[in-house]
Amino acid sequence: MDLGKKIVMNGDVLQGFLQAIQPTSLAATAIGCFLGIVFGMIPGMTISSGIIILLPLTFVLDPSISISLLLGLYVGGMLGGSFSAILLNIPGTPSAAATALDGYPLSVQGEPGRALGVAVLASFVGGLFSFLCLFLIAPRLADLALSFRAPDLFSLVFLGLTVICSFAAKSWIKGLLSAVIGLAIVTIGQDPIMGTARFTFGDANLLSGVNFLTALIGLFAIPQLIQSLGEGQIINNTTQPASMSFKKLLPASIDIKRMRLPVSIGGIVGSLLGMLPGAGGPIAAFMSYDYTRKTTDDSQKFGKGAIEGIAAPEAANNAVTGGALVPMMTLGIPGDPVTAILIGALLIHGLAPGPLLFIERADFAYGVIFSFFWANIFNLIIALAALRLLVKLVATPRSILMPTIAILCVVGSYALRNSLFDVYVMFFFGLLGLAMKWLDIPVVPLLLALVLGRQLEENLRIALTGSQGDISVFFTSPFSAFFLGIAVISIIWSIKNTRKVRSKNITT
Amino acid sequence: MMMAQRNLIAGVILTALGVFYGLLTVGLPNLSLPGTPGPTLFPWLITTGWVVLSSALLLFGMLGVRNQSKETEKRSIPKxxxxxxxxxxxxxxxxxxxxxxxxxxxxxxxxxxxxxxxxxxxxxxxxxxxxxxxxxxxxxxxxxxxxxxxx
Incomplete structure (x- = not known):
């Protein structure tokens, strides 16, 4: 790297750092972490629900403050999910399911404080590890991505979609169908090259297409409202966490020694899998748990309250957050619904994540990276300092929480364009989400197709226009051929995996 | 309801919707310069993918329904x-x-x-x-x- 470029980059890093330590950004990060832990802790609530509640706020806040708030919520939500897994044996987030395997037994043995302390510390270390990955890898990947041409970008987005479908669905057909429906929804409105109106049925409201944040609110919040109707009873019958005592939270030195290997495994696996769109927290957490069990001498204690069994998945699921920010920031490809919302929040402020962000607004890009660092710091402080208060919040009545979410869904979708039309669109997507849930079709590929679809079409048409309709352009470019090759492998892997699961189900 | 029946229902609905999307695509104006892809290219690719995938789901659903036992789950529908x-x-x-x-x-x-x-x-x-x-x-x-x- 030449000296001039290095100086400019260092200046941007410094600017980003200064942006992240602005009092308003730090306050937003801390508030986001607190709310994230609360939303993650409440069984049945998801990080996406928390973000939906905060979404209208981000439309009016400064972009650096908005992104700090959302990042805090993302990081906090991952940890919060583990709290309910440890205390109630109900994972607050899917990523926390592996933590419950050993966290809950240790809690039942009368050591909930020890289990939570290990989870908090492991999450912190996992988060910091993924921050380092983000800081070191993202700028270089963005640099590389700048050399991508339209065929490469098309193949990259196509790869992102197929990988997401492979991981997100039990059935590859349903995963791909969900993505295809999402792509079809993207074609509503003006086409990205010539501005021709498509599928608008003469309605001017549809000319600008369906805003994916509106769709996201409906897809996640309405099914959540319905699902929560039947959950109250189950949750009330479980342990009352507020009555538990937490004598000591900071892990003892012997526990810290036992945490070293599992945290390292979790940090590496989480960061790497986080970068893979769609793989996400649950896979990383279970994989780390499994690796740790295999590498530990006394694997018999796993499932009975092993410290290693809490540390590994906890480090992994928090490391996933930083990993997931790498493709989001550098390529504009979201790995999960939360990073999709982050893209939406940035787009509202005219900041498109992708390689150009590191050129045009490198200070902002580094600001996001440093905000992620602060989110991990606040996560540790808030979790340890306010644990007793946080645990009491798990008992928030559902009868107040759910109606509030319902009303905020309306406010959030209305606030996008001050239009009731968007509220009706949100409700339509809510019904679509319910129907898909009933038919066992995953919604995540649809959502990510809504984010990536326009980019996919635009690059396809630019590439074909450049090659005068010759499709070999996608196979002659090395990058494009590489991405398409991996996409094909991921589809084949997914088909094989579906068959394996099906034959396993038949034999059992 | 068994999963195979749900797959069958999903297959029928989605195939119908895929065909409907294709019919709407036929009606789109194809304004483009010679030799360049127009605004209908992407919807056509989607139609093809949609119909092929939903037909496959329909087929798997039909095979699943035929193979499953006659016993059906009876559950009251919550109001x-x-x-x-x-x-x-x-x-x-x-x-x-x-x-x-x-x-x-x-x-x-x-x-x-x-x-x-x-x-x-x-x-x-x-x-x-x-x-x-x-x-x-x-x-x-x-x-x-x-x-x-x-x-």
Whole structure:
């Protein structure tokens, strides 16, 4: 790297750092972490629900403050999910399911404080590890991505979609169908090259297409409202966490020694899998748990309250957050619904994540990276300092929480364009989400197709226009051929995996 | 209902929707320069993928239904989800006419009851205070003006 470029980059890093330590950004990060832990802790609530509640706020806040708030919520939500897994044996987030395997037994043995302390510390270390990955890898990947041409970008987005479908669905057909429906929804409105109106049925409201944040609110919040109707009873019958005592939270030195290997495994696996769109927290957490069990001498204690069994998945699921920010920031490809919302929040402020962000607004890009660092710091402080208060919040009545979410869904979708039309669109997507849930079709590929679809079409048409309709352009470019090759492998892997699961189900 | 039956239903509905999308694509204007892809290219690719995948799902659903045992799950359909959805729809219908505060108050109270709250004073107070708070925070604090209604 030449000296001039290095100086400019260092200046941007410094600017980003200064942006992240602005009092308003730090306050937003801390508030986001607190709310994230609360939303993650409440069984049945998801990080996406928390973000939906905060979404209208981000439309009016400064972009650096908005992104700090959302990042805090993302990081906090991952940890919060583990709290309910440890205390109630109900994972607050899917990523926390592996933590419950050993966290809950240790809690039942009368050591909930020890289990939570290990989870908090492991999450912190996992988060910091993924921050380092983000800081070191993202700028270089963005640099590389700048050399991508339209065929490469098309193949990259196509790869992102197929990988997401492979991981997100039990059935590859349903995963791909969900993505295809999402792509079809993207074609509503003006086409990205010539501005021709498509599928608008003469309605001017549809000319600008369906805003994916509106769709996201409906897809996640309405099914959540319905699902929560039947959950109250189950949750009330479980342990009352507020009555538990937490004598000591900071892990003892012997526990810290036992945490070293599992945290390292979790940090590496989480960061790497986080970068893979769609793989996400649950896979990383279970994989780390499994690796740790295999590498530990006394694997018999796993499932009975092993410290290693809490540390590994906890480090992994928090490391996933930083990993997931790498493709989001550098390529504009979201790995999960939360990073999709982050893209939406940035787009509202005219900041498109992708390689150009590191050129045009490198200070902002580094600001996001440093905000992620602060989110991990606040996560540790808030979790340890306010644990007793946080645990009491798990008992928030559902009868107040759910109606509030319902009303905020309306406010959030209305606030996008001050239009009731968007509220009706949100409700339509809510019904679509319910129907898909009933038919066992995953919604995540649809959502990510809504984010990536326009980019996919635009690059396809630019590439074909450049090659005068010759499709070999996608196979002659090395990058494009590489991405398409991996996409094909991921589809084949997914088909094989579906068959394996099906034959396993038949034999059992 | 067994998963194979659901796959069959999903296959039928999605194939029909895929065909409908294809028919709409036929009606699109294909304005493009010679030798360059027009605005119909992407919808055609989607139609192809949609119909092929949903037909495959339909086929798997049919095979699954044929292979499964005659026993079917008998479960009562819960009413509450439908009541919540109808209440939501009614709320959205009256929202532009009676405004955010009034419509949200009734909707909030109804949902509180549906989610198991039976304390009348608690329902009344919460459903008045929370929607009003949300309205004032958004309109005065954030400049997002929610529908006022006729007032």
């Amino acid at each position: 509450k989800p439908f009541i919540v959805l109808i209440a939501f729809l009614a709320y959205l219908a009256v929202l532009p006419f009676i405004g955010f505060i009034l419509s949200s108050t009734f909707f909030f109270a109804g949902l509180m009851w549906l989610y198991g709250e039976r304390h009348k004073v608690k329902i009344t107070l919460t459903s008045i205070i929370l929607p009003s708070m949300i309205f004032y925070i958004f309109s005065t604090g954030l400049g997002i003006f929610l529908p006022n209604g006729p007032w």
